[in-house]
Amino acid sequence: MRSRATRLVTAPSANEAAATSESTASQQVSRRTAPSPDMPNRDGTRVIAVEEHIATEAFLRIAHGLDVVPGDETEMGLMRTVENSPDLRTRLVDLDARLREMDALGQDMAVLSLNPPGVQPYPAADAVPLAREFNDALAAIVRRRPGRFGGLATVAPQDPVAAAAEVERAMGPLGLHGIMINSHTGGRYLDEPEFAPLLAAAEANRAPIYLHPRAPSMLAAYREYGMPFAMWGYQAEAGLHAMRLILSGTLDRYPGLTIVLGHLGEGIPYWLRRIDNRHAFTARTGGAAMSMPRLALTPSEYFRRNFVITTSGIDDPDVLELALRAVGADAIMFAIDAPYEDPVAAMAFLRETPLTDDQRAAISHRTAERVFTVAEADV
Numbered sequence: 001m002r003s004r005a006t007r008l009v010t011a012p013s014a015n016e017a018a019a020t021s022e023s024t025a026s027q028q029v030s031r032r033t034a035p036s037p038d039m040p041n042r043d044g045t046r047v048i049a050v051e052e053h054i055a056t057e058a059f060l061r062i063a064h065g066l067d068v069v070p071g072d073e074t075e076m077g078l079m080r081t082v083e084n085s086p087d088l089r090t091r092l093v094d095l096d097a098r099l100r101e102m103d104a105l106g107q108d109m110a111v112l113s114l115n116p117p118g119v120q121p122y123p124a125a126d127a128v129p130l131a132r133e134f135n136d137a138l139a140a141i142v143r144r145r146p147g148r149f150g151g152l153a154t155v156a157p158q159d160p161v162a163a164a165a166e167v168e169r170a171m172g173p174l175g176l177h178g179i180m181i182n183s184h185t186g187g188r189y190l191d192e193p194e195f196a197p198l199l200a201a202a203e204a205n206r207a208p209i210y211l212h213p214r215a216p217s218m219l220a221a222y223r224e225y226g227m228p229f230a231m232w233g234y235q236a237e238a239g240l241h242a243m244r245l246i247l248s249g250t251l252d253r254y255p256g257l258t259i260v261l262g263h264l265g266e267g268i269p270y271w272l273r274r275i276d277n278r279h280a281f282t283a284r285t286g287g288a289a290m291s292m293p294r295l296a297l298t299p300s301e302y303f304r305r306n307f308v309i310t311t312s313g314i315d316d317p318d319v320l321e322l323a324l325r326a327v328g329a330d331a332i333m334f335a336i337d338a339p340y341e342d343p344v345a346a347m348a349f350l351r352e353t354p355l356t357d358d359q360r361a362a363i364s365h366r367t368a369e370r371v372f373t374v375a376e377a378d379v
């Protein structure tokens with residue numbers, strides 16, 4: 001089991017943070033020419049983006065013919081429209097075009113994952129074989145271009161035992177780098193006892209779990225004003241799921257789990273001090289009545305021990321600075337969220353946002369190499 005116990009508080013000191021903001025004007029921004037497909041740049045600014053979505057025509061053909069489980073109709077109506085729009089469909093399935101785009105951007109590597117919410121809206125009997133077929137295809141893509149593509153396997157939490165077996169297959173024979181789970185599955189969350197086999201397999205096989213957003217399980221209050229999706233519902237849902245993992249004691253049972261959150265931590269870095277505060281207060285005043293398990297650590301200690309966050313969809317220097325103070329650059333990874341966010345803007349953000357050289361190296365590639373076990377020898 002990979003122990004992360006030694007990575008305690010990695011946030012920079014106040015002095016380092018101040019030095020960072022003062023060095024903005026003189027920051028040496030490395031600018032690179034596009035590397036050839038097999039010879040990415042080795043000047044220390046290797047760029048790995050870790051939330052990059054794809055699909056295969058075979059997957060879309062089968063998935064779009066399936067009934068979705070009750071409650072997921074609204075979300076899947078939108079996602080199928082997205083997946084059927086010619087431009088986005090091409091961007092999801094055409095990996096030669098993806099490589100050309102990566103070359104033009106100077107992006108060395110993309111850690112690929114199935115377009116959300118993956119197989120989770122389907123009955124288990126459909127979802128389990130669909131996940132296996134997609135993971136076979138993903139592994140073939142990664143094997144063809146090991147220096148350019150990594151892969152996060154898809155699993156069907158609907159069948160936790162099958163999902164556990166798929167984690168083992170993904171991290172073993174398929175040679176993938178982790179798994180992606182798109183938040184709730186039929187309104188169920190990973191802290192619930194039925195998912196124990198899946199979490200045990202992720203821990204035992206050192207599979208980081210990218211806990212990706214999807215539309216909230218309790219849709220009613222989000223229905224109007226476009227809120228179920230990326231503007232607000234996604235981060236509310238994924239943040240809720242992460243808090244359930246922390247507060248339930250799940251991370252005492254599986255201390256070696258690594259959970260990856262997009263959107264620079266789905267709001268949690270902003271709330272961290274208050275969460276600790278109010279957790280202590282609530283546990284003291286009414287914990288027993290509110291079924292609050294006694295935890296070995298404070299919520300922020302779990303966040304710093306077990307979570308790694310990515311920049312997907314938040315090209316905002318102020319939010320990044322807050323995240324750096326909360327968790328440090330060794331817990332932050334670059335992500336674009338292809339094909340949904342502007343890759344040019346994301347790359348410009350990575351290169352130009354005020355950072356020390358060491359922070360930029362960590363966010364660009366070093367944290368991803370550690371978390372997803374992407375060997376430098378892959379380059």
Ligand code: MN
Nearest residue numbers: 051053212337
């Ligand atoms: Mn995404």
